[in-house]
Amino acid sequence: MKPRIIREGVNWVGAVDWDRRLFDALVPIPDGTSYNAYLVQGAEKTALLDTVDPSMVDQLADHLSGIPTVDYIVAHHAEQDHSGSISRVLQLYPEARVVCTPKCKDMLVDLLHIDGERITSVEDGDSIDLGGRTLRFIHAPWVHWPETMFTYLEEDKILFTCDFLGSHLATSSLYFEKGLIEEASAKRYFAEIMMPFSNMIVKNLDKISSYDVEIVAPSHGPIHDDPGFIIDRYRQWTSGPMKNEVCIPYVSMHGSTTAMVDALVQELVERGVGVKRFELTASDTGSIAMSLVDAATVVIATPTVLAGAHPAAAYVAFLANALRPRTKFVSVMCSYSWGGKTVDQIAAMISNLRAEVLEPVVCKGYPREDDFKQIAQLARVIEEKHREIGIK
Ligand code: FEO
DSSP: OOOEEEETTEEEOOEEETTOOEETTTEEOTTOEEEOOEEEEOSSOEEEEOOOOGGGHHHHHHHTTTOOOOOEEEOSOOSHHHHTTHHHHHHHOTTOEEEEOHHHHHHHHHHHOOOGGGEEEOOTTOEEEOSSOEEEEEEOTTSSSTTOEEEEETTTTEEEEETTTOOOOOOSOSBOOOSHHHHHHHHHHIIIIIGGGHHHHHHHHHHHTTSOOSEEEESSSOBBSSHHHHHHHHHHHHHSOOEEEEEEEEOOSSSHHHHHHHHHHHHHHHTTOEEEEEETTTOOHHHHHHHHHHEEEEEEEEEEETTEEOHHHHHHHHHHHHHOOOOOEEEEEEEESSOOOHHHHHHHHTTTOOOEEOOOEEEESSOOHHHHHHHHHHHHHHHHHHHHTTOO
16 A cells, blocks of 8 residues: 555555454454554654554555655554564664653663664653654553553644554555444454553543644554544543443353353343343454443353363453453353352452452253242342443
């Protein structure tokens, strides 16, 4: 894909990764992604804002082939998908200096072995004049690493936000189109990458609210010419009301747990409570993460295997604990044949969730009438709890 003009002298020079399906060997990205780099040219100096994943460095080099000088390489974030090609750009432009936060400087030296002598660190609020264009640096820690920062291009009112407000989406569109796929990609990105840092996200949203922003240019996915749209979504996902919905990740070996889940789903639906149900041997963890963004309750259902939870259920509990969703209520349903400590084990694994624990349902063998009564009671309690916190 060729460089694309955002403003005269401000160009997208990144790479679209249509085929990538997994990020960090962890995060499913069913719609690919892009690594957005931007070239900003002033009357006197030129800055490259971020680079691209090293696997696509030749595309970046191609974009830069007619550019005689790059004076600054702004590294918003040390992670390799944005900073992994800095060394190549430094070779292409021996006079260029890397600009980043002090913490990022250390990380670029450690992670990428970039020569510290070629790095200038900037404090929050510092600026660089390119000649009629001013880069203003805004420290924005923990979106999603501690060293991150944004750049505000003052004269053009463009905010470059690196991972923040991005999407894992490969698309031919430069600008974000408000379709279902685009919205889902942005939410998936938030859920998989940003959700654990919701408190810091709120602070950083407040911090950028004083800037007059016409365009938000993140380092993944399309750019936003209606910044209010994605900023409103982030406000909703970090501090808006939760949904009257239960996220039910589950796995079953011989049908007992499935029968429990079937019963719970039916009871909840009859009470007007929404359900997102995920069979864990085939579910995409990104979809589960998206559900965790706004489902008020999570119920993990698992059989007992070797005296504990099924590994797939343990994995989803570990994941939920790491993602730190705003879940209000949590419970466990488990089946067993001769014993085990499954409920205790799952409960210990989700200690980061500041959720009220609802009475678990534990069933010996295939569920009987009493078990179904307990499941109906769990559904009743969930309905009441949701009503108590004002969601319907
Ligand atoms: Fe897109 Fe945190 O790197």
